[in-house]
Amino acid sequence: MKFIYQTWWKVLAVVLIFYTLIAGFLFHVPTLPILHETIRNLYFHVPMWFAMLAVFVISVFFSIRYLNSGREEDDLAAVECVNTGMVFYLLGLVTGMIWAKYTWGEFWSGDPKQNSAAIAFLLYCAYLVLRNSIDEEQKRAKIAAIYNIFAFPIMIVLLFILPRMTDSLHPGNGGNPAFGKFDLDSHMRIVFYPATLGWCLFALWIATIRYRIRLIENKRNNIN
Amino acid sequence: MKRFLVLFCLIVCHMAVFAQQTTNVEMADTMRSSGKIYVVIAIISTIFVGIAIYLFAIDRRLKKIEREK
Numbered sequence: 001m002k003f004i005y006q007t008w009w010k011v012l013a014v015v016l017i018f019y020t021l022i023a024g025f026l027f028h029v030p031t032l033p034i035l036h037e038t039i040r041n042l043y044f045h046v047p048m049w050f051a052m053l054a055v056f057v058i059s060v061f062f063s064i065r066y067l068n069s070g071r072e073e074d075d076l077a078a079v080e081c082v083n084t085g086m087v088f089y090l091l092g093l094v095t096g097m098i099w100a101k102y103t104w105g106e107f108w109s110g111d112p113k114q115n116s117a118a119i120a121f122l123l124y125c126a127y128l129v130l131r132n133s134i135d136e137e138q139k140r141a142k143i144a145a146i147y148n149i150f151a152f153p154i155m156i157v158l159l160f161i162l163p164r165m166t167d168s169l170h171p172g173n174g175g176n177p178a179f180g181k182f183d184l185d186s187h188m189r190i191v192f193y194p195a196t197l198g199w200c201l202f203a204l205w206i207a208t209i210r211y212r213i214r215l216i217e218n219k220r221n222n223i224n
Numbered sequence: 225m226k227r228f229l230v231l232f233c234l235i236v237c238h239m240a241v242f243a244q245q246t247t248n249v250e251m252a253d254t255m256r257s258s259g260k261i262y263v264v265i266a267i268i269s270t271i272f273v274g275i276a277i278y279l280f281a282i283d284r285r286l287k288k289i290e291r292e293k
Contacts, residue, residue, distance in 0.1 A: 010283070014276040021272055025265050205279065212286050 004208040009201055016198030020044075020191050028187045034103055041099050042188065043195045048092035049159075050196045051203035055085040058204070060152045063145035075141035076214045078148060082127060084207040088199075089121055104169050113170035116158040123151050123158075 003009075024043035032039060059081035066074035096114070097107045108114060127147055134140035163170060 005287070007283075010280070014272075018269065018272060018276075021268050022265055025261055025268075205283075209279070209282060209286060212290065216289060 004211070010205050013198050013201030013205060016194045017202060020195035020198060023191045024195065027191055030185055030188075038099060038103060039188075041095065043191050045092065045095040045099055046192070047195045047199035048088050048095060051199040052085045052088040052092060054200040055081045055088070055203045055207050056152060056155070058207070059085065060149055063148040066141060066145045067149075070138075072137070072141065072218070073215065075145065076218060077211050078145060079131060080210040080214055081207045082124060082148065083210060084203055086121075086124060086128070087206075088203055089124065093117055093121065100169075109169065111163075111170060112166050112168045113159075113163040116162050120155040120158040123155060127151055 020043050024040055029037075029039050059078045062074045062078035062081065065071075066078060096117075100109065100111075100114070101107045104111070127144065130147055131140055131144040134143060164172065
């Protein structure tokens with residue numbers, strides 16, 4: 001766990017994001033109807049979801065590890081990863097809504113992608129409510145870990161599989177040209193990939209800070 | 225402090241490199257410069273640098289508390 005105390009990857013995250021803030025506005029993007037300059041949102045809206053995904057994956061990893069080891073720290077790491085992921089989830093949802101307003105016409109048009117994103121959000125809200133409603137620590141950790149392991153694949157299905165099987169306004173879905181076509185444009189790739197990596201590391205950084213605070217709180221509670 | 229300096233240097237180097245690119249290549253066409261997009265970039269960058277420094281500060285404070293234990 002020494003990794004979370006090191007500084008180099010935090011600096012890397014900041015530098016990468018800083019680069020995308022500048023390059024994202026200035027570099028060439030394809031000229032497309034309806035989208036116009038909003039295509040640049042690809043550098044900011046999509047990385048929110050990748051950041052969320054990254055911390056959720058880490059959370060599942062720690063949940064599995066908790067079930068294996070029974071160490072309390074693993075449980076705390078899993079929870080704090082989900083807590084951080086929820087922030088990025090909301091950011092992704094809200095930025096998506098704003099983008100939708102000016103390209104699809106409505107903040108919320110009942111699109112399959114939006115609806116299943118809302119359902120998956122509730123799924124993770126349920127995780128936090130469930131975890132906070134149990135007082136006994138080991139029981140709480142165990143139930144939360146199992147719930148988390150099941151919630152993750154359901155979230156993946158809701159966000160990335162089901163909307164693709166129907167018609168959706170969101171790119172990459174049935175009957176709709178995907179961003180893949182423009183991603184092939186290497187002008188966008190050189191901004192998009194660093195943005196994704198940078199925001200993933202940034203989310204991880206926030207999660208580690210929360211985890212470390214939680215460790216101290218936990219220690220204090222045990223002593224008293 | 226050293227780390228902040230390194231970070232700052234990296235950022236500044238990057239900006240210099242970038243400025244050259246934009247003037248040589250026709251990236252910053254009249255449309256965008258007259259649209260004052262650089263102002264937006266300056267503001268967003270300032271906000272982000274502020275958040276980043278803030279996070280680093282929290283990180284350091286946390287490290288101090290952890291050492292006391």
